[in-house]
Amino acid sequence: MAFRDTSSKIIIKTIEQIEGIRASSILASQALKEIEPFVKPGASTEYLNSICAQFIKDNGAIAATLGYHGYPKETCISVNDVICHGIPGKYELRDGDIVNIDVTTILKGYFGDTSKMYLVGEVPEHAQKLVKTTKECLNIGIQQCIEGNSLNNIGYYINKHAVANGYSTVYEFCGHGVGIKFHEEPEICHIAEKGTGPLLKPGMIFTIEPMINAGKARSKVDRKDGWTARTIDGKLSAQFEHTICITKGEPYVLTDIEHAYPIPTDIF
Ligand code: MF3
Ligand code: CO
Ligand code: CO
DSSP states (O other): OOOOOOGGGOOOOOHHHHHHHHHHHHHHHHHHHHHGGGOSTTOBHHHHHHHHHHHHHHTTOEETTTTGGGOOSSEEEEETTEEEOOOOOSOBOOTTOEEEEEEEEEETTEEEEEEEEEEOSSOOHHHHHHHHHHHHHHHHHHHTOOTTSBTTHHHHHHHHHHHHTTOEEOOSSOEEEOSSSSSEEEEEOSSOOTTOSOBOOTTOEEEEOOEEESSOSOEEEOTTTSOOEEETTSOOEEEOBEEEEOOSSSOEETTOOSSOOOOOSOOO
């Protein structure tokens, strides 16, 4: 099958750019950590957004989503059947909700993009399993981020794991190159054909952000707000996102602040 060769448009970042993107990525991840104690029953998504917005501002950065193609808020907050691009608003979290918060920062001109799931109060086991499997899907995708590997192996193995657990993979929203701009080449599909796409090279930076659905894969965008993407069948959806830099060795997860990565000196 023919595919579009976009490898020539993929920016190979310099060490200086990688360091800048890393700093922005750390800040975005810290916002997700900062917000954690506030994600409780009764908290409105607007309130959670305002805390993240303040944190980003206090650290000398800009929230990349605000005004992006007219998007009105500093974060995306997607609850239950919302796949992505949920607009923070009056909705108050309830016991049993699962919620994704997605933060994109611009620090000194560099973009960092990450999201994770939060469990609100007591969450039913089937929802917990979806969240756990989605995190595994992201990690499986990251394991494919090895120099010389085909880009689409990321999506191939992500979808394989989702299907093995009885879930489906959203194909209408993808990961993306990131760092100098919000959305750069290449597109990272989370369901893809094995062995296709450009080959991974050191200095490439992109997100992996699988959206995994409990039911059907299809999404529908809210007609009124033009953003909120929901599952077509009303079933749950989960998502995790990291920003990854390809190196000549192990993948460098720029938005991971849990494991204290040193800046690899051997990226190239
Ligand atoms: N942060 C999202 C991503 O991971 C993009 C949000 S764009 C917005 O790509 F306009 F909806 F905020
Ligand atoms: Co992204
Ligand atoms: Co994001």
